[in-house]
Amino acid sequence: MEQLDHLPGSMECVICHGPHDYRHEEKAVPTAGPGEVLLKVHSAGLCASDVACYKGAFGYWPGDGMPGFVQPPVVPGHEFVGTVVGLGEGAAEKHGLALGDTAVSEQITPCWNCRFCNRGHYHMCQNTEIYGFRQLAQGAMAEYMVFPKNAINHKVPESVSIDHAVFIEPLACAIHAVDRGNIQEGDTVVVAGCGPIGLGMIAAAKAKSPGLLVATDLHEDRLDLARACGADLTLNPGQVDVIDEVRDLTEGYGCDVFLEASGHPAAVDQGLRMIRKLGTFVVFGVFKEKVTTEWSIIGDRKELDVLGAHLGPNTYPRAMELIGSGALPMDRIITHRLPFSQIDTALDLTAGGAESVKVTLAPGL
Numbered sequence: 325m326e327q328l329d330h331l332p333g334s335m336e337c338v339i340c341h342g343p344h345d346y347r348h349e350e351k352a353v354p355t356a357g358p359g360e361v362l363l364k365v366h367s368a369g370l371c372a373s374d375v376a377c378y379k380g381a382f383g384y385w386p387g388d389g390m391p392g393f394v395q396p397p398v399v400p401g402h403e404f405v406g407t408v409v410g411l412g413e414g415a416a417e418k419h420g421l422a423l424g425d426t427a428v429s430e431q432i433t434p435c436w437n438c439r440f441c442n443r444g445h446y447h448m449c450q451n452t453e454i455y456g457f458r459q460l461a462q463g464a465m466a467e468y469m470v471f472p473k474n475a476i477n478h479k480v481p482e483s484v485s486i487d488h489a490v491f492i493e494p495l496a497c498a499i500h501a502v503d504r505g506n507i508q509e510g511d512t513v514v515v516a517g518c519g520p521i522g523l524g525m526i527a528a529a530k531a532k533s534p535g536l537l538v539a540t541d542l543h544e545d546r547l548d549l550a551r552a553c554g555a556d557l558t559l560n561p562g563q564v565d566v567i568d569e570v571r572d573l574t575e576g577y578g579c580d581v582f583l584e585a586s587g588h589p590a591a592v593d594q595g596l597r598m599i600r601k602l603g604t605f606v607v608f609g610v611f612k613e614k615v616t617t618e619w620s621i622i623g624d625r626k627e628l629d630v631l632g633a634h635l636g637p638n639t640y641p642r643a644m645e646l647i648g649s650g651a652l653p654m655d656r657i658i659t660h661r662l663p664f665s666q667i668d669t670a671l672d673l674t675a676g677g678a679e680s681v682k683v684t685l686a687p688g689l
C-alpha cells in the first residue's frame with residue numbers, strides 16, 4: 325500500500341453491535357488491499373436509516389420471517405467525506421484518485437455481476453453492500469475507513485468545501501428522487517418534508533424550472549431553509565389545510581408532481597389528495613409506521629404514477645456541482661458536528677428533528 329504519512333495502529337470508532345447497542349470503541353486501523361482506498365475520515369453524517377437501524381426497524385434486523393440486512397459488529401456511517409491517505413495496488417488508476425485527494429464513495433458497493441448491475445441499475449444490486457451496515461463495507465464513524473475494490477469513488481472538486489462534502493450522499497439521493505419525478509417546465513411541484521432530503525429535493529427540483537415549487541413542513545425554521553434552497557412557497561400543515569391550498573393554487577387540479585420526504589403517513593394521504601389526475605408521486609421517506617390511505621385513489625380515481633426512489637445512482641457528480649454552485653445554504657443545513665463519543669446524542673438529535681437538520685460526527689473532537 326502506498327500511503328501518505330505514518331498511520332497509527334489503532335483508532336477510535338463507533339461500533340454497532342445490535343439494536344440500541346452502539347458503542348464508542350478502539351479498533352485496528354484498516355489497510356487498503358489491491359484496488360482499495362484508505363480514507364482518513366473528515367466527517368460522517370447520520371440519517372433516518374441510521375435511526376431506523378438503531379431502533380431495530382423491520383428489514384434491518386431479522387423478523388417477520390425475513391433475514392436482517394445488518395451484519396454486526398459493524399462501523400456505521402454511509403454519508404461521509406475524507407482524505408485519501410492510502411492506495412492499494414492499482415487503486416490510483418482504477419479510481420482516478422491520488423494521495424491527498426478529498427474523496428467520497430457512493431453508499432453502495434455493487435457486485436457488478438448480478439441482473440441489476442448488468443442492466444445499469446447498480447444501486448439495486450442483488451448482493452448489496454452498503455457502507456455502515458455490512459461486514460464488507462465498514463462505515464465512516466471511524467478515523468479511517470476502506471473503500472472496497474468494487475466501490476464507486478469520486479474526487480471532490482475544490483469548489484466544494486470539505487465541511488460541506490458530507491452532504492453529497494443525501495443530495496445525490498434527493499437528485500435521484502427528483503429525476504424519478506420527471507418534472508416538466510412549468511409544473512407545480514410539492515416537496516413534503518424539509519429535512520436534509522427534502523431540502524436537497526427542493527434545490528434539485530428548482531433546477532428543473534418548475535412553475536411553482538411548494539414545500540411543506542411542521543417546523544417554521546425548516547420552511548425558512550426551504551425558501552433558502554429555492555422553494556417559491558412554504559406551507560405548514562399544522563397551520564393551514566395544505567390540500568386546499570395546493571388545489572387553490574392550481575385552479576382546482578392539484579399539483580403535477582408530489583415528492584414525499586417526510587416519512588409521515590399523514591403526508592402520503594395528503595399527497596394522494598393534493599396531486600392531480602395522472603400526476604407523479606415519488607416516495608423516498610423512511611416510514612416509522614405503516615401507512616393507511618385510500619389506495620383506490622391511485623387507480624380508480626387518478627391513474628397516478630407512484631414511484632419509489634432509493635439511493636443516488638449516477639447522481640454524485642451533479643450533487644457535487646450543486647453544492648459547489650452555492651445553491652444550498654450548507655452552513656445552516658449541517659447543524660451539528662459532534663465527537664464519536666456522542667453517538668447516542670447524535671442519534672437522538674436525528675430522530676427528534678426539531679433542533680437539528682444534518683447531524684454529523686467527526687474524529688478528533
Ligand SMILES: [Zn+2]
Nearest residue numbers: 371372373403
Ligand atoms: Zn442516509
Ligand SMILES: [Zn+2]
Nearest residue numbers: 435438441449
Ligand atoms: Zn450486483
